[in-house]
Amino acid sequence: MLFALEFPPVSHLLEWPDILFGGTPFAINKPVLIFFAAFVLTLALFFAAGKKKLVPSGAQNVAESAVNFIEDSVIMQTMGRDGMVYLPFLLTLFFFVLFCNIFEVLPFIQFPATSRMAIPAFLAIMVWVIYNFVGLKNHGLRYFKNVMIPPGVPAPLLPLVALIEFVSTFFVRPFSLAVRLFANMLAGHLLLVTFAVLTATLWDSSPLFAIVWAPFVVLIGLTGFEILVALLQAFIFTILTAVYIGGAAHPEH
């Protein structure tokens, strides 16, 4: 090997030693701390924005534009006016996922809590419970009929379509919801690590070497790209939640 490039094993990038309560089920490590930080930040944003002033400033500005954004481009596009009751839930979900993601690019932390499967899986299960609850509450047992028998399917195809719809609604949806967030953040994290390792290795071998700038420039560009991905994934998670809840509440006729 020319520069003796050593890529750290993936377990070093994703598994962190316990900081507190090691060995117990309540062990706290870095992803858990980030999780708590995201929780506190979400809460703090809502409290900071709660002091209503006529001319908004600071946190209230952020919160008001976020409410507008979720209202216009998530709820009105997927559920319509009736969906406004879910605004607090979707807003909290959006900010929580966003804060969990954005730690990916914050200097000295640089780890997205959502790149461990636990948090996306938990959020996806929560969304699964909520949309099924909404469907059952609004339609009772007819909810299963709504899910499994889409309108306008020819009779011979019905058993196959019903099976596919059942599996896709109750199993594939939460799975893909969790995997989408998890895999995006994991891929982004690995990408940043790859270019950071490349930059560091080239720097060690010869700081004056001209090519050392190439991976560094790419690293900076990718950091910007990852900020976009963090925002986009939070948005997509929220909008898919809205689509699932809307679909359960108002099935197609």
Add this chain to the structure above:
Amino acid sequence: MTLSTVLAQTEPGEFLDGLKAIGAGLGYGLAAIGPGIGIGLVVGNAITAMARQPEAAGMVRTTMFLGIAFTEALALIGFVVFILINFA
């Protein structure tokens, strides 16, 4: 050096690891083809729609992100399989 001499010189585990790496790389590459074309189609058509009807841009954009999310899931599952084969 023929294939049989190469096989005779490698440990069985080593050979298996090599096959795993090849399979993982090929698997991810193949999983990325379809979604790549799919996302191209989705975004391209969304841009056409936005150019034709700029007043519907908001609705088109939301639907576009939905389409991207569903299409992209296949590539991401390929990526997860890659990670699982290589590191798990």
